[in-house]
Amino acid sequence: LAGCSTGGDGGTGGDGGGLVGTGSGESCVIESPVKVGAALSLTGGAGSYGVSQQQGLELALAELNEAKGIEYKLSVEDDASEPRQGISVMEGFVGDGTSIVLGPTLSNTAVAAMPIATEASMPVMGISTTAGGITDIGDYVFRDSLTEAQVIPQTIDAVIDEYSLKKVVVMYSNDDAFTESGYEVMAEALEDTDVEVLDTLTFSKADTDFRSLLTAAKDKNPDAIVVSALIEAAIPLVTQARELGIDQPIVGGNGFNNPKLMADAGAAAEGVVVGAAWNSASDNAENQAFLTAYEEKFGAQPDQFAAQAYSALYLIDDAIRSTCSAERSDLRDSLAQLKDVATPLGAVTINKNRDAEHPAVVQIVKDGKFAVLR
Ligand code: 1QQ
Structure with missing residues (x-):
């Protein structure tokens, strides 16, 4: 078989893979289709986030495939909101020549599944994971989602200022990587202020009845619940709080950044304050184009998770075109260099920890929508 190529090594390494192109930037031409995987929570507890993400990706894919030179093939797999399923989805992508994987949706799944990507030197980008330490998993781990640490402190400062807070009760689920990390950031942010934490109450992410915890919280007479x-x-937490007569502001982290909050909690959601990486009111040109195209394609308004997913594919395209290579190691290096890329999230820069930097926003639920508080 001298001279014959056996091919089919399942990886993106070596020559002849067709993932190293010619030209650069807009004129970059890559012969082979570029495989992008996504491990998203389409079912299970985080299913409402994952479906939004899938739509954001589908829109970006359709737009990017209109440009010449690179054809993207997107493969979306359901991680079912479960670490084990996330691991098996990631293993599948490692073996099939995928250039980069987006997701998993939850930090709790990402901490289990991302090590598999980074051990195989396959780039992976979190598009909604906000827990601390995610990019520390390895050199091939990136994210375009702002962390709780990048969003919560200014959210806490804003509500203290807006409502002259003196004392709060903190509540969190203590069985999830994201909610625990978010709690730590909240506690630290509060420590840096004069606000007194009257009590810290824990629950499970599977809980649906918060009445006794909320009654305990109410008895402390807080100015807000974080x-x-x-x-x-x-x-259910927000719904039951209002039913119990807790009219004080409720301040949430990234988990609250979901239109399902207003759809399901209705009027109870009014006045909830949520720190975010994106608000639909953002007037940059990329966001305006995104809003219009999304509405046209899906007949609905996008949320933050759709915006982050959509933006991620553009960041990847920018990186690939900069070196005209979709080889895994080249893509890792080009992603690490991204600076001021215009996206619906604003201008995104990847910092030395491989996390994204761009402006955050503090939102308040008003008339059933996330409005900008500041
Ligand atoms: C995380 C999150 C969730 C809210 C993503 C959907 O921020 O798990 O990190």
Whole structure:
């Protein structure tokens, strides 16, 4: 078989893979289709985030494939909101020549699944993971989602200022990587202020009845309740708080950043304050184009998770075109260099920890929508 190529090594290394192109930037031409994987929570507790992410990716994919030179092939797999399923999805992508994987949706799944990517030298980009330490998993781990540490302190400062807070109760689920990390950031941010933490109450992410905890919280007479929770807990928590006559502001982390909060909690969601990486009101040109195209394609408005997913594919395209290579190690290096890329999230720079930097926003639920508080 001298002279014959056996090919089919399943990886993106070596020559002849067709993932190193010619030209650069807009004129870059890559022969082979570029495989992008996504491990998203389409079902299970985080299913409402994952479906939004999938739509954001599909829109970006359609737009990017209109440009010449690079054809992207997107493969979306359901991680079912479960670490084990996340691991098996990631293993599948490692073996099939995928250039980069987006996700998993939850930090709790990412901490289990991302090590598999980084051990195989396959780039992976979190598009919604906000827990501390995610990019420390390895050199091939990136994210375009702002961390809780990048968003919560200014959210806490804003509510203290807005509502002259003196004392709060903190609540969080203590069985999830994201909600625990979010809690730590909240506690630290509060420590840096004069606000007194009257009590810290814990629950499970699977809980749906918060009445006794909320009654205990109410008895302390706080000026606000600060909560780190995923959406499935946030909805009943907010609903039951209002039913129990807690009219004080409720301040949430990234888990609350979901239109399902307003859809399911209805009027109870009014006045909830949520720090975010994106608000639809952002007037940059990329965001305006994104809003229009998304509405046209899906007949609905996008949320932050769709915006982050959409932006991620543009960041990847920018990186690939900069060196005209979709080889895994080249893509790792080019992603690490990204600076001031215009996206619906604003201008995104990847910092030396491989996390994204761009402006954050503090939102308040008003008339069933996330409005900008400041
Ligand atoms: C995380 C999160 C969730 C809210 C993502 C959907 O921020 O798990 O890190």
